[in-house]
Amino acid sequence: xxxxxxxxxxxxxxxxxxxxxxxxxxxxxxxxxxxxxxxxxxxxxxxxxxxxxxxxxxxxxxxxxxxxxxxxxxxxxxxxxxxxxxxxxxxxxxxxxxxxxxxxxxxxxxxxxxxxxxxxxxxxxxxxxxxxxxxxxxxxxxxxxxxxxxxxxxxxxxxxxxxxxxxxxxxxxxxxxxxxxxxxxxxxxxxxxxxxxxxxxxxxxxxxxxxxxxxxxxxxxxxxxxxxxxxxxxxxxxxxxxxxxxxxxxxxxxxxxxxxxxxxxxxxxxxxxxxxxxxxxxxxxxxxxxxxxxxxxxxxxxxxxxxxxxxxxxxxxxxxxxxxxxxxxxxxxxxxxxxxxxxxxxxxxxxxxxxxxxxxxxxxxxxxxxxxxxxxxxxxxxxxxxxxxxxxxxxxxxxxxxxxxxxxxxxxxxxxxxxxxxxxxxxxxxxxxxxxxxxxxxxxxxxxxxxxxxxxxx
Amino acid sequence: xxxxxxxxxxxxxxxxxxxxxxxxxxxxxxxxxxxxxxxxxxxxxxxxxxxxxxxxxxxxxxxxxxxxxxxxxxxxxxxxxxxxxxxxxxxxxxxxxxxxxxxxxxxxxxxxxxxxxxxxxxxxxxxxxxxxxxxxxxxxxxxxxxxxxxxxxxxxxxxxxxxxxxxxxxxxxxxxxxxxxxxxxxxxxxxxxxxxxxxxxxxxxxxxxxxxxxxxxx
Ligand code: B12
Numbered sequence: 001x002x003x004x005x006x007x008x009x010x011x012x013x014x015x016x017x018x019x020x021x022x023x024x025x026x027x028x029x030x031x032x033x034x035x036x037x038x039x040x041x042x043x044x045x046x047x048x049x050x051x052x053x054x055x056x057x058x059x060x061x062x063x064x065x066x067x068x069x070x071x072x073x074x075x076x077x078x079x080x081x082x083x084x085x086x087x088x089x090x091x092x093x094x095x096x097x098x099x100x101x102x103x104x105x106x107x108x109x110x111x112x113x114x115x116x117x118x119x120x121x122x123x124x125x126x127x128x129x130x131x132x133x134x135x136x137x138x139x140x141x142x143x144x145x146x147x148x149x150x151x152x153x154x155x156x157x158x159x160x161x162x163x164x165x166x167x168x169x170x171x172x173x174x175x176x177x178x179x180x181x182x183x184x185x186x187x188x189x190x191x192x193x194x195x196x197x198x199x200x201x202x203x204x205x206x207x208x209x210x211x212x213x214x215x216x217x218x219x220x221x222x223x224x225x226x227x228x229x230x231x232x233x234x235x236x237x238x239x240x241x242x243x244x245x246x247x248x249x250x251x252x253x254x255x256x257x258x259x260x261x262x263x264x265x266x267x268x269x270x271x272x273x274x275x276x277x278x279x280x281x282x283x284x285x286x287x288x289x290x291x292x293x294x295x296x297x298x299x300x301x302x303x304x305x306x307x308x309x310x311x312x313x314x315x316x317x318x319x320x321x322x323x324x325x326x327x328x329x330x331x332x333x334x335x336x337x338x339x340x341x342x343x344x345x346x347x348x349x350x351x352x353x354x355x356x357x358x359x360x361x362x363x364x365x366x367x368x369x370x371x372x373x374x375x376x377x378x379x380x381x382x383x384x385x386x387x388x389x390x391x392x393x394x395x396x397x398x399x400x401x402x403x404x405x406x407x408x409x410x411x412x413x414x415x416x417x418x419x420x421x422x423x424x425x426x427x428x429x430x431x432x433x434x435x436x437x438x439x440x441x442x443x444x445x446x447x448x449x450x451x452x453x454x455x456x457x458x
Numbered sequence: 459x460x461x462x463x464x465x466x467x468x469x470x471x472x473x474x475x476x477x478x479x480x481x482x483x484x485x486x487x488x489x490x491x492x493x494x495x496x497x498x499x500x501x502x503x504x505x506x507x508x509x510x511x512x513x514x515x516x517x518x519x520x521x522x523x524x525x526x527x528x529x530x531x532x533x534x535x536x537x538x539x540x541x542x543x544x545x546x547x548x549x550x551x552x553x554x555x556x557x558x559x560x561x562x563x564x565x566x567x568x569x570x571x572x573x574x575x576x577x578x579x580x581x582x583x584x585x586x587x588x589x590x591x592x593x594x595x596x597x598x599x600x601x602x603x604x605x606x607x608x609x610x611x612x613x614x615x616x617x618x619x620x621x622x623x624x625x626x627x628x629x630x631x632x633x634x635x636x637x638x639x640x641x642x643x644x645x646x647x648x649x650x651x652x653x654x655x656x657x658x659x660x661x662x663x664x665x666x667x668x669x670x671x672x673x674x675x676x
Binding site for chain 1 (some may be wrong): 473490511514517518519558559560561564610611612613614615616631640641658
């Protein structure tokens with residue numbers, strides 16, 4: 001692919017970039033971000049849910065681009081800063097795809113660039129994004145996503161157990177996990193009547209081992225989207241770059257994610273947004289990704305739905321979606337779990353904020369921040385997708401007011417960890433259907449969201 | 459002392475290591491009991507800093523900076539105590555790291571920093587640390603506590619490996635082993651035979667205090 005031609009340059013920069021201690025790189029990030037916040041007059045406004053100002057969005061883009069040029073990306077194995085010039089970076093952005101077809105046969109779909117307030121409906125990804133699931137329920141949980149028509153593509157969970165054992169990452173077990181993922185996700189898609197639906201893989205590849213094995217002969221094909229990432233803030237390593245090299249050489253779609261941490265080296269909401277912009281830009285340059293996800297993280301709640309982070313996501317997304325044609329994605333990672341109303345309001349908030357900010361693909365839902373065993377279901381992903389469909393074309397000003405209302409329904413619970421109920425209680429796990437109680441709650445919140453002003457389409 | 463307190467607070471928040479050491483030396487030479495400086499100034503200031511971080515009024519880099527200043531002040535005080543042959547010890551020695559295959563280090567960094575702020579000597583092995591590396595370091599550095607962080611259900615079994623290997627080598631009772639990180643729970647910690655677990659960094663400091671007390675008692 002024309003955007004995959006930089007591999008040797010990337011590896012050269014990895015080997016020959018300026019050497020520095022990791023701690024000094026962390027300090028450099030923090031110092032540079034603080035400087036850029038002042039230089040571009042970027043200020044988090046607690047009274048607004050999302051940003052609504054084009055000029056502010058453009059200043060965030062300039063700040064992110066400057067951060068990317070100044071610090072580059074740090075490789076923790078070679079202890080080098082991988083630096084690229086502004087011209088090289090702009091060149092990479094220019095040749096990145098503005099449309100991407102994923103999946104095969106009748107289940108193909110095409111993701112396209114969107115702009116803030118774009119009436120074009122974003123594509124929807126549904127899945128548990130790494131939530132831990134015991135093997136015996138893995139396929140049923142995945143089927144609960146695949147059977148939702150609003151969902152265009154699915155993404156896996158993590159195995160909590162396999163073959164009755166607790167598997168270890170970066171060990172031979174990781175190979176077995178990758179193959180179990182191939183087997184059980186494909187069978188879930190098949191049962192749902194969507195054999196060609198594209199899949200975000202290899203979710204159980206914590207190291208490069210699972211990716212290399214799970215995308216080899218008979219495993220996940222090129223038209224699935226394959227994960228790699230940056231470690232916060234703006235770091236990579238041999239393992240992640242091995243994934244990149246493998247995916248470039250085998251012609252696979254690369255999906256790259258990055259989670260800047262609030263209160264960490266990025267600092268506050270403004271700093272998180274600057275790092276997110278720089279991260280997306282450098283994932284294009286270094287990881288040669290085609291789709292780009294951010295999921296900034298709250299240091300105490302572990303979610304991305306805290307008000308500061310919703311604001312930061314809106315700023316970063318508008319910055320990138322106004323100034324590039326990259327295919328951006330945002331994932332909803334709420335504190336609440338299935339069968340809580342607060343979960344649905346967290347989804348309504350993030351999916352609206354991202355959609356009106358021009359995000360091309362809306363992902364989710366990593367309920368109960370993805371750490372509670374079996375606490376994810378297809379129904380919240382359906383809701384997340386339906387919100388995105390409804391929010392396409394809504395103005396940022398209107399969305400801002402609606403989100404303030406949505407937030408009243410969950411912000412008071414952020415520190416209470418309302419993890420709700422497990423898939424086995426929220427669904428009939430054998431028929432793979434939501435219980436009436438969960439459906440009623442979903443219906444009630446949908447009505448309320450409508451009353452607040454977001455016109456649901458379905 | 460009030461003036462010193464305010465100045466020290468400023469130094470801790472601004473990362474002014476040298477100035478902090480200077481004013482501390484002057485304060486001790488002026489006759490203030492070094493132990494009072496610790497109890498009445500440094501400890502409350504650091505509590506305040508921890509509190510500011512938990513409200514996100516300051517960020518991790520500030521916390522690390524404060525830890526560096528605190529360490530410099532403590533070293534200065536220790537030097538005085540030693541010269542007056544009074545003796546003073548660190549709160550305890552901890553080796554910490556994120557276990558094998560796992561690069562999630564943010565929570566571990568916060569815990570390590572808060573422990574340092576609270577006077578522990580901390581050896582941070584970073585992330586993706588093999589089980590045996592923890593043990594080698596613990597033996598070489600004669601640590602009191604081995605602290606393991608894991609954010610992945612598939613890296614948690616490496617914590618079991620650390621405990622099993624300590625057992626196998628017959629040195630399990632020489633160390634306190636504590637565990638933490640997103641998916642780790644108190645029940646799980648107990649089920650694998652760890653000595654302690656905590657849910658957040660402030661509790662981790664409390665936990666280490668308890669571990670050290672048990673060590674001294676036992
Ligand atoms: C940020 C993040 C990342 C960043 C990490 C950056 C970094 N420098 O750490 C990046 C983007 C690199 C990343 C990568 C991946 N991640 Co991740 N990540 C997260 C996320 C969103 C937040 C973690 C975090 O930092 N929290 C904030 C800190 C402050 O909290 P904490 O670590 O729990 O620490 C506190 C306490 O637990 C305690 N504590 C912590 N350690 C210790 C130790 C002791 C001794 C004590 C006493 C206390 C203690 O004190 C801390 C402070 O209060 C979580 C989601 C979540 N909800 O946790 C997923 C999560 C951990 N990741 C997950 C996954 C699957 C991955 C990937 C495999 C994704 C992929 N397919 O590639 C890779 C794996 C990379 C690897 N080899 O490890 C899963 C794990 C699922 C599972 N199997 O258990 C999670 C749960 C999300 C999910 N469902 O997908 N991730």
